[in-house]
Amino acid sequence: MSKTTPDNGFNVVGTSPLRPDGLDKVTGRAQFADDFHLPNMLHGKILRSPHAHARILSIDTRAAAALPGVRAVVTGADFPAVRHELLNQGAAGVLNIREMSENCMARDKALYDGHAVAAVAADNPHDAELATNLIQVEYELLPPVMNVCAAMADDAPVIHENFHPGAFIAPTEKYLPNASRIQLGNGDPAQGFAEADLVLEREYTSETIHQGYIESHITTVIWDSNDYVTVWTATQGQFALRDHLADIIQVPLSNINVVPLEIGGGFGGKERLYIDPVAALLAKKAQRPVKIAMRRDEVFRATGPSSGTYIKLKFGVKRDGALTAAHLHLAYEAGAYAGGPLFLAIMSATSRYNIPNIHIDGFDVIVNKPTMRPYRAPGAPQALFAVEQMIDELAHELEMDPIEFRMQNLMRSGDRLVPGLPLAPIDTEKMLETVQAHPHYQAPLEGPHRGRGLAYSIWFNIGEISSAHIQVNPDGSVALTTASPDLSGTRISLAMQAAEMLGIDVEQVSATVSDTRSIGFSLPSVGSRTTYSTGAVVCEVAQEILQQMCARAALLWETQADQVSVQNGVFSNQTDPGQTMTFNDLAARMFETGGPISYHKTGHTQSFIPGTAAHLVDVKVDPETGKVDILRYTIFQDVGKAVHPDYVEGQMQGATVQGIGMALNEEYCYDKNGCLQNASLLDYRLPTSLDVPMLETVILESPNPAHPFGVRGCGEISIAPPPAAIANAIYDAVGVRLHSMPMSPHKVCAAIREQHQVNMDAQERPSKPS
Amino acid sequence: MSNKLLVTTTVNGEQREFLCEARQSLLEALRDILYLTGAKEGCNDGNCGACSVIVDGVLTNACCMLAVEVEGSHVETVEGLASGAGLHPLQQAFLEETGLQCGICTPGFLMSAKALLDKIPTPDERQVRHWLAGNLCRCTGYDKLVRSVLKAADAMAARL
CATH class of the missing domain: 3.10.20.30 (Beta-grasp domain)
Incomplete structure (x- = not known):
């Protein structure tokens, strides 16, 4: 085989074909987890702690068990003690299985409002719910710890007598009774600040937020007589679920099969298990299949939201615009158990600017809230809210154009990131030049109280382990199987890559997502990795298929395999240029040439692939009510190569609106006892179609050398810039800086009033007698 | 019973x-x-x-x-929604304009959009956004959803 990669142009990549799975989704036929039923199936419901922090003194389940129709009851006492507390997950860090098990069902203490304490399986969900209400739990109330500052205070109540420091990607060290720490830095910050002409110090806060997927968590589990356990659920990672479940319920990995169904949104929140071990233990006890579907309030109270934060920044800059030093104090909620998104926040906070002297103090802080889990570019929006406002403020103080200021301090490929590794190839400059040249940047702002804001970010996409299998059929059709759940169109983007590599039409490739028995291990669909990492492995498998087929053609032509070339799905005999054969014709003759053609590979791809995004937003601020309206929004994002540009735009727009929700509306509201007050989609307010305008997208393509077509991944980064871009626009509109997210109307109003008062005082001062 | x-x-x-x-x-x-x-x-x-x-x-x-x-x-x-003749223009437009990602909210949006087009066959963007405001989508950011409904309305108007 002499040639397999396409010429300069692509045949399939870069087009936007219809996705085959879309048809079932517009007709109501697609099978999501809640649409799955088994004969003789029971329904499980979970009783949850109404207290944020309480010792469980006793649980009496007798009345519940006696209710007609109730078939099984479980509590923490039914969960086996874990054999190995710590599970090393390689690049993903170290997971604590004991804590994961306790998060699924409380043992001696309930650690947050909503923590599961018991569960019931009954003939129907109504009876199961009635039965949970009959369970008597005696609690001893303990003082709740509800934010990072309270948790790090000297007299803070201790949540865990002993805990393993968080190790999500990078390890931290135990620092305080409720917090662990990581410190990173370069240069000499003291010297850097001494060299600065201007030093600004600012504090920023944000509240706990939720991914807000519209499908709740739903699982159906069979535990059969041979201790084989089968799980049908919506998950971002069927292998992660299998591995964690095996350790929690203690059956061998090979006994478990996890079958991923259609998934109704995840955004990072569906890569961890909550209800599956509970359903499994109920199914074991009842000896019948059990389905558990979380109610919406349970989703808010007891899954894996994203951290509230306290961030303190100190930045130093010279009069000519050169950043000299920075100190960042990043305190992120971990929730009930250690291991929040801290390291990714550190990675994304300043990576795009060269700051010669920098120190970062990161804190992973345990509080009485649900255990924080990744939410699309985990940790980045909160860090950017702080850093990109600081950059904007410094530019204003220096009377420099915010793009010129960023350009002057811009990190380029090869420059060292704070943790020491170099920035992988990407054109950081072109992104800012594209913004500068765009009509939106040049357009005049018309009308009062209107402002424009910019934010810039780099995010690092994950590679690591992916599996793919390709089977060529005699009719020329190609079955592509991966282990990467399709959150929003990756079956088509992977089928397109296979078609491109094989030189065939995308309609010939059918892509499916496999259960854990039928394919090799893969990391979950997280970290913007599916189209990039799984895509790269799909391309490798397709290459191997072409090699096999060249060998088949060589057999037919009685020549050597290396004398057969292939281009755009046509095989040619180099020794006899007249001899050619199409992909389909060669596939049809597979049984004359040695039998079936298929190949499976579990491959490994590079991590920390940078992607960049810059967001430009125009807002109108109502100074009377504090309401902020988004007037115009342009998203610039470098995706390496857009495989399916329409769905790439969809990722950019969807992520942006999540970021807008975070900026303006969304927050967990707790009362003084630590009980969540807004666990509904009415009171936790996601953006609606009326809250946002059309969103313009500009796709940049600076190729990623680690992928054959240059794909970087595109799912996450655009959630990160909106809060900072909107904050900068609000400043431009009304001259106030918002240091607290969400920037809800009352905060904007208060900031405007305060500013007004300052101005009034300033005006009055000269007239006062000295 | x-x-x-x-x-x-x-x-x-x-x-x-x-x-x-x-x-x-x-x-x-x-x-x-x-x-x-x-x-x-x-x-x-x-x-x-x-x-x-x-x-x-x-x-x-x-x-x-x-x-x-x-x-x-x-x-x-x-x-x-679909008939013997094939997909409803809304379904077709959702597919062509990529008005869906994960698909969990899609049936609800389709029915809201149908209720809109039953009442107002040629809505403007504002009317579409108003009629879809009771449906939450967490994937799309609404841009392509709104475009899908406007395109379906155009397709249906052209057919009359």
Whole structure:
């Protein structure tokens, strides 16, 4: 085989074909987890702690068990003690299985409002719910710890007598009774600040937020007589679920099969298990299949939201615009158990600017809230809210154009990131030049109280382990199987890559997502990795298929395999240029040439692939009510190569609106006892179609050398810039800086009033007698 | 069984009879009794619109209506949208304009959009956004959803 990669142009990549799975989704036929039923199936419901922090003194389940129709009851006492507390997950860090098990069902203490304490399986969900209400739990109330500052205070109540420091990607060290720490830095910050002409110090806060997927968590589990356990659920990672479940319920990995169904949104929140071990233990006890579907309030109270934060920044800059030093104090909620998104926040906070002297103090802080889990570019929006406002403020103080200021301090490929590794190839400059040249940047702002804001970010996409299998059929059709759940169109983007590599039409490739028995291990669909990492492995498998087929053609032509070339799905005999054969014709003759053609590979791809995004937003601020309206929004994002540009735009727009929700509306509201007050989609307010305008997208393509077509991944980064871009626009509109997210109307109003008062005082001062 | 009630109603043009408990919602009846699982449960309290259906011409959250209330009514669900002639122009436009990502909210949006186009055949962007505001989508940011509905309206107007 002499040639397999396409010429300069692509045949399939870069087009936007219809996705085959879309048809079932517009007709109501697609099978999501809640649409799955088994004969003789029971329904499980979970009783949850109404207290944020309480010792469980006793649980009496007798009345519940006696209710007609109730078939099984479980509590923490039914969960086996874990054999190995710590599970090393390689690049993903170290997971604590004991804590994961306790998060699924409380043992001696309930650690947050909503923590599961018991569960019931009954003939129907109504009876199961009635039965949970009959369970008597005696609690001893303990003082709740509800934010990072309270948790790090000297007299803070201790949540865990002993805990393993968080190790999500990078390890931290135990620092305080409720917090662990990581410190990173370069240069000499003291010297850097001494060299600065201007030093600004600012504090920023944000509240706990939720991914807000519209499908709740739903699982159906069979535990059969041979201790084989089968799980049908919506998950971002069927292998992660299998591995964690095996350790929690203690059956061998090979006994478990996890079958991923259609998934109704995840955004990072569906890569961890909550209800599956509970359903499994109920199914074991009842000896019948059990389905558990979380109610919406349970989703808010007891899954894996994203951290509230306290961030303190100190930045130093010279009069000519050169950043000299920075100190960042990043305190992120971990929730009930250690291991929040801290390291990714550190990675994304300043990576795009060269700051010669920098120190970062990161804190992973345990509080009485649900255990924080990744939410699309985990940790980045909160860090950017702080850093990109600081950059904007410094530019204003220096009377420099915010793009010129960023350009002057811009990190380029090869420059060292704070943790020491170099920035992988990407054109950081072109992104800012594209913004500068765009009509939106040049357009005049018309009308009062209107402002424009910019934010810039780099995010690092994950590679690591992916599996793919390709089977060529005699009719020329190609079955592509991966282990990467399709959150929003990756079956088509992977089928397109296979078609491109094989030189065939995308309609010939059918892509499916496999259960854990039928394919090799893969990391979950997280970290913007599916189209990039799984895509790269799909391309490798397709290459191997072409090699096999060249060998088949060589057999037919009685020549050597290396004398057969292939281009755009046509095989040619180099020794006899007249001899050619199409992909389909060669596939049809597979049984004359040695039998079936298929190949499976579990491959490994590079991590920390940078992607960049810059967001430009125009807002109108109502100074009377504090309401902020988004007037115009342009998203610039470098995706390496857009495989399916329409769905790439969809990722950019969807992520942006999540970021807008975070900026303006969304927050967990707790009362003084630590009980969540807004666990509904009415009171936790996601953006609606009326809250946002059309969103313009500009796709940049600076190729990623680690992928054959240059794909970087595109799912996450655009959630990160909106809060900072909107904050900068609000400043431009009304001259106030918002240091607290969400920037809800009352905060904007208060900031405007305060500013007004300052101005009034300033005006009055000269007239006062000295 | 003695506590169950018999409901006779028309679903997607077909007369259906089913037994349900008085406490069961229309959404439960559709999904768990008639096995029409196109309408989805996202919140079960009328805030997400994933269960949107049309009852006697009125856009309705099926989770907030009791099943017994549809006695003698005409209920339209996503399953009835396509006809023998093929996909409804809304379904076609959602596919072509990539108006869906994960797809969980899609049946609800389709029914809200149908209720809109039944009343206002050629809506402007503002009217589309107003009629879709009772449906939450967390994937798309609404841009391509709104474009899909506008495109379907154009396609239907061109057909007349």
